[in-house]
Amino acid sequence: MSDSNNVGVKAGISLKPTQGYLEETVPPFTPFLAMEEAARCLLCYNPPCSEGCPADTNPGDFIRAIRFRNFKGAAEIIRSNNILGGVCARVCPYEKTCEGACERSGIDKPIQIGRLQRFVTDYEKSTNFQVLDPPKATKEKVAMIGSGPASLSAAATLAMKGYPVTIFEEKEKAGGVLSYGIVPARLPQYVVDEEIEYVTKLGVEIKLNTKVGKDISLDEIRKQDYKAIMIGAGMQITRTLPIPGKELEGVTTAVEYLAKARSNDASFNAGKHVVVIGGGDVALDCATTARLNDAESVTVLYRRTREEAPANRQELEYTESLGINFAFTLSPSIFESENGKLTTVKANGTRSKSAMKIEADTVVFAIGQQPEDFSKVIEGIGFDKNNFITSLENGTTSVPDIFVAGDIDIDSTKTVVNSVQGGKIAAISIEEYLTKAGRKQAFCSPMHPEGGK
Amino acid sequence: MAKHADLSIDFLGFKCENPFFLSSSPVSGTYEMCAKFLEAGGGGVFYKTLTTTIPEECSPRFDVPRKEATPFISFKNMEQTSDKPYQDNLDAMRKLKENYPNKLIIGSIMGMDEDNWEEMARDYTALGIDMLELNFSCPQMTYEGMGSDVGASVELIDKYVKAARRGSHLPLIAKMTPNIEKMEIPAIAAIKAGAQAISTINTIKAISGMDFDHYTALPVVNGKSSISGLSGKATKPIALRFITNMAQDKELQGIPLSGIGGIETWEDAAEFIMTGASNVQFTTSVMQYGYRIVEDMISGLSIYLAEKGFEKLEDFVGIALKNIIPADDIERDFKILPKIDYDKCVNCGRCYISCFDAAHQAIDWDNENRKPTIDEKKCVGCQLCLQVCPVYDCITPGKILFKEEDQFGKGSKTIWKEEAPNKHDIIVGKYDKP
Numbered sequence: 085m086s087d088s089n090n091v092g093v094k095a096g097i098s099l100k101p102t103q104g105y106l107e108e109t110v111p112p113f114t115p116f117l118a119m120e121e122a123a124r125c126l127l128c129y130n131p132p133c134s135e136g137c138p139a140d141t142n143p144g145d146f147i148r149a150i151r152f153r154n155f156k157g158a159a160e161i162i163r164s165n166n167i168l169g170g171v172c173a174r175v176c177p178y179e180k181t182c183e184g185a186c187e188r189s190g191i192d193k194p195i196q197i198g199r200l201q202r203f204v205t206d207y208e209k210s211t212n213f214q215v216l217d218p219p220k221a222t223k224e225k226v227a228m229i230g231s232g233p234a235s236l237s238a239a240a241t242l243a244m245k246g247y248p249v250t251i252f253e254e255k256e257k258a259g260g261v262l263s264y265g266i267v268p269a270r271l272p273q274y275v276v277d278e279e280i281e282y283v284t285k286l287g288v289e290i291k292l293n294t295k296v297g298k299d300i301s302l303d304e305i306r307k308q309d310y311k312a313i314m315i316g317a318g319m320q321i322t323r324t325l326p327i328p329g330k331e332l333e334g335v336t337t338a339v340e341y342l343a344k345a346r347s348n349d350a351s352f353n354a355g356k357h358v359v360v361i362g363g364g365d366v367a368l369d370c371a372t373t374a375r376l377n378d379a380e381s382v383t384v385l386y387r388r389t390r391e392e393a394p395a396n397r398q399e400l401e402y403t404e405s406l407g408i409n410f411a412f413t414l415s416p417s418i419f420e421s422e423n424g425k426l427t428t429v430k431a432n433g434t435r436s437k438s439a440m441k442i443e444a445d446t447v448v449f450a451i452g453q454q455p456e457d458f459s460k461v462i463e464g465i466g467f468d469k470n471n472f473i474t475s476l477e478n479g480t481t482s483v484p485d486i487f488v489a490g491d492i493d494i495d496s497t498k499t500v501v502n503s504v505q506g507g508k509i510a511a512i513s514i515e516e517y518l519t520k521a522g523r524k525q526a527f528c529s530p531m532h533p534e535g536g537k
Numbered sequence: 538m539a540k541h542a543d544l545s546i547d548f549l550g551f552k553c554e555n556p557f558f559l560s561s562s563p564v565s566g567t568y569e570m571c572a573k574f575l576e577a578g579g580g581g582v583f584y585k586t587l588t589t590t591i592p593e594e595c596s597p598r599f600d601v602p603r604k605e606a607t608p609f610i611s612f613k614n615m616e617q618t619s620d621k622p623y624q625d626n627l628d629a630m631r632k633l634k635e636n637y638p639n640k641l642i643i644g645s646i647m648g649m650d651e652d653n654w655e656e657m658a659r660d661y662t663a664l665g666i667d668m669l670e671l672n673f674s675c676p677q678m679t680y681e682g683m684g685s686d687v688g689a690s691v692e693l694i695d696k697y698v699k700a701a702r703r704g705s706h707l708p709l710i711a712k713m714t715p716n717i718e719k720m721e722i723p724a725i726a727a728i729k730a731g732a733q734a735i736s737t738i739n740t741i742k743a744i745s746g747m748d749f750d751h752y753t754a755l756p757v758v759n760g761k762s763s764i765s766g767l768s769g770k771a772t773k774p775i776a777l778r779f780i781t782n783m784a785q786d787k788e789l790q791g792i793p794l795s796g797i798g799g800i801e802t803w804e805d806a807a808e809f810i811m812t813g814a815s816n817v818q819f820t821t822s823v824m825q826y827g828y829r830i831v832e833d834m835i836s837g838l839s840i841y842l843a844e845k846g847f848e849k850l851e852d853f854v855g856i857a858l859k860n861i862i863p864a865d866d867i868e869r870d871f872k873i874l875p876k877i878d879y880d881k882c883v884n885c886g887r888c889y890i891s892c893f894d895a896a897h898q899a900i901d902w903d904n905e906n907r908k909p910t911i912d913e914k915k916c917v918g919c920q921l922c923l924q925v926c927p928v929y930d931c932i933t934p935g936k937i938l939f940k941e942e943d944q945f946g947k948g949s950k951t952i953w954k955e956e957a958p959n960k961h962d963i964i965v966g967k968y969d970k971p
Contacts, residue, residue: 114929123607127826152802152830154837156844160539215539 101406105345105376109269109402110174113203122150125195128187133197136185138497139237139505141166143182143197146204159208162201163215167240168233168279168504170209171262173201174271176501177365177396209278216240218286221248224311224518228252229296232260233500234490235316236283237507238514243286245515250310251288254295257347260318261491262500264343267369269376270399273346297461306485311521312514314487315462315473316507319453319498325361329419334426338366338450345373355446358382359429361416362450363393368403370448375406383409383442385416387434414440419447455492462486468494479510480517487514542842544580544835546850548793548816549708549733551667553641555580556810556850557831560736560797560818561645561670561712563616564828568629572636574828578835581641582633583736583818585619586672587626588647589657592617592679600745600755602771611771611799612821613745613755615677615763618647631664643710645670647683651700658704669707671698671732673723674714674739677765685739688714691726698730710795713737713779715772720779721786728792735783736795736818738776740766769821773799777812784813784855801830803837810850811857871963872918872953875911876935881928884908888922888932896921913938934965 103109113121131144142161149158162169178184178198186194208215223246228235231253239249257263262276284290294300305313322337324330334355344352354377360370363386374382384403386393389412393400404410413435420428429447431440455471465481465488466474472494479487489506491498496506544555559565559574561583571582598615601608619626634642644661646669648654654671661669673694678684687693694711701709711727713720715738724735742764744754754762776798783789796814800806801822809817822830847853877888884907892900899915900922902908911922913936923932941952957963 116927116929148829149833149836152833152837153804154802154833154840156539156840157833157836160836160840164538213539217538217540 101376103269103376105373106268106272108174108272110199112206113199115203115207118150118200118203119153121196121200122147124188125151126188126191127151132185132187133182133195136182137501138181138499139166139172139501139508141169141172141182141201141501143201147195147197147200150200150204155204155207156211156213158204159213160215162204163208166501166504167237167283168262168500169201170205170275171233171271171279172501172504173198173205174275175262175266177499179397181501216244216282216286218243219246221246221287223247225250225309226514226518227305227308227310227313229313229315230254230260230317230490230492231258231280231290232316232318232490232503233262234318234493234503234507234510235260235314236280236288237504238314238316238487238489238511239288239507240283240286241508241511242514243283243288245511247515247518249288251290252294252296252300252305253290253292254298256293258290258292260316264346265339265366265369266346267342267372267376268346269372270369297458302462311518312485312487314479314489314507314510314514315458315492316488316490316503316510317455317458317492319491320456321454321471322449323452323454324449325416325451327416327419329421329426332419332421332426333424334445335419335447336449338362338370338448339453341370341448342366342373345377352377353446354379355444356380357443358446358448359416359442359444360384360448360450362386362452363388363395364450364452365395365399366453367448367450368395368399370450371403371408372406374446374448375403375408379446381409381443382407383411383444385411385414385429385431385442387413387415389413411440411442414438416447419444453491458492478513479506480513484517487517539840540843541836541839542847542850544839544842544850546815546854548641548795549668549710551641553580553816554639555835556814556816557806557834558583558641558643558795558816558818559823559828560820561586561643561672562820563614564820564823566619566621568632571629571633571642574823574831575633575637575640577828577831579640579828579831580816581643581667583643583645583670584626584630584633586645586647586670586675587623587657588618588649588683589623589653590649590680591620591622594620595758597756597758602745609769609821609825611743611745611767612769612824613743613765613767614740615756615758615765617675617678618672627660627664630661630666634665634667641668642666643668643670645672645712646701647672647675647678648697648700649680649683651696654697654700655704658701662705662707667707668710669701669705670710670712670736671701671727672712672739673697673727674712674737675766676714676716676740676742677763685714685716685742688712688723688739689717691723694723694726695730698727698732702731708733710734710736712739714739715775715779715798716742719782721783721789724783724792725786725788728789734793734795735789736797737779737783738772738798740768741772741775743767768799770799770801770805773805773808777808780809780814781812781858781861784858785861801826803834803841806834807838807841807853810854812861813855813858815851815854870940871957872916872938873920873934873963873965874913874916874918874936874938875920875923875932877909877911878931878933879908881931882909883928883931885927887925887927891921891925937963 125147134144146158146161182197183194226249228251231251259276322339358374358379414431417432418430429442429444464483473488475488487510489510490503559582566585600613604610646657673688675684709732711732746755794814796809797818800819806817889900889902889909899912901910926932938953
């Protein structure tokens, strides 16, 4: 991030970033550096970093394992708690989670927990260390809709308990937001592919190009003997603003822009003068994507101040170091065109009477996302007006065999790490449901017609 | 979960859950302390040594030498035997055995004279604990004829082991001092007198550092200090040599060894076991980090052994002994030249400095480009450069050169060739690679 040597902008003069679009920004730790960093760890009593991890990845224990040269034990701690350990190591908002809780900050600065986690998961891969050894999948079949982090996590958890799991994915590539919604500079595709392979090696099947509601209906899934179904479909739709000119060619959404760039679609055109609207991590990913794909000028327009922006601070600094412009407390008012082509974004101050005019051939909306409408596909469960599913406790819904996890769950905090945890919790609910149902069945045998105690 | 090997191992007839024990020391001084360690997964405890007379202690009593910013490279302490009432300690040991029947509970004793050794051995035996350790090795006792004085005297060892034997039928483990050249001599004396096993090392007599205002050693006890015992990571190499010497001694074959000295990680423990110890004990690392370190010892060693295909820990005991040979048997007919990876080199020049100032002036330094180059003719393959290089995997072992048959006798110029005479495979060691 800010200490990266891949960025060609050192003295604040931005010409062209030396970093390629597909290159990971943060270099990996060598074993020496990992040991040095682990040696900075205070090895706290009841480590607050572990409390700070939403997915119980347990940094306190895995950093201690590194410190005591038990690298494989560290891998075991990470992987057995977080199947997407390598992904989370790269995309977690650490400053709000583990690193935010780090007591070392009282001396100087927090331990770089994400980078240590990456070191361990890289080490695990480079040594072919097999952490997870699933039992035979002999239990009831479970289906998942969408192959993003929530489903991958839930599927892995269930596979480890002996359930055969099938994931239905509408796209040609698995991973959901991981494969389509994050800039490779933060999360290279090979990392996503390796972790998906990890899950499939546990016996989980992923059916690509299969959209539930179009290629297969919920009833058909049930008829195929799936005893529980989890929805982990994420958020597919970027919100936009009702601004004059929003139908113009050149106005697009974060979901579309990132996905096109990431799938290396030949039709992807980053734009020459790009304006990104929003102040979160997705907005930064769009801006970085534009910049690393040779956009000449990139401006991020955000309606509040820099301090109020929800984006990760390190990412924000990194984005700034790439020579991306930020315009705060400004909101777009009109997209102007010439001959049907976008030329200018006009913006007005949200807290002053300022006004701004920015040359633009591309505008990307990154002001938040929401799920697509599943109410016709899955009946009987609750949706709010923005298509989020109103879950009950622990990923259950008002329909007993339907569960939910990840961004589509109204209670989720919309981060990858939160989806990992949501998937684990939903998996436990699924297991509880299936064992209860199984027990009921067993008790209703001829020997005990009225059920057992 | 990944495959983990079974770490259980026999020690004098007791089936230990794993080979990780607290040594008799400040970290094993009460019931609660020992119990917490056993709950954390430890295989057993050597309860802190008792004397029937409670010693007077000083304050402060520790010193923690550093190297650069790293504390605890070793540890100096002036504490003696338990400062708690004798009977309370006996009760604690009895309760430990009652509550943890599957863990190894060993009591450590230090008598003043033969009668006292015998009497203490008798008291301990009545507790139902598993074994007795005879402390012949504490270097900071304030009473003469106790501690490491005993460990250096074959006569005293003989007398006191026999006395303890008169008081107990339990297995006896003699804890030896490293403040001696050949530990085999007192160890053999202890075995001949009736001990069944040896544990070592106890601390090394030392001065860890000086106070520059009060002109005394550390720690400063009202302006004065004493020579006392040093432990911790820096003592491990010394301990390993004692263990190796004893494990290789003909007269000590079959005598179980319990290894002590600077054990902090599973790798440290494995080093003792490879050189012949069938279990290990530790204290200093617990003082710095707490009992929880045993969790990573268990995890790390069991994963390692499983990956290496060892079915039981016992098969690993002493596995390195055959490869530790006298210096005059070491092959000296080849050299391994270092190789610099210039993509990784950060141009610091540390290899150049060390080679010039401390080795064979075999690295040339291009000052303009800040680039080191190895002169293959001058390089003797000592690999000091590789050890000082701060960048991971930058300088590594490279080309191997073999000595040409010596045609002109001793002192003639050696000719090096890349081809090995008689197809010679050279095993290259690891350099801090995880």
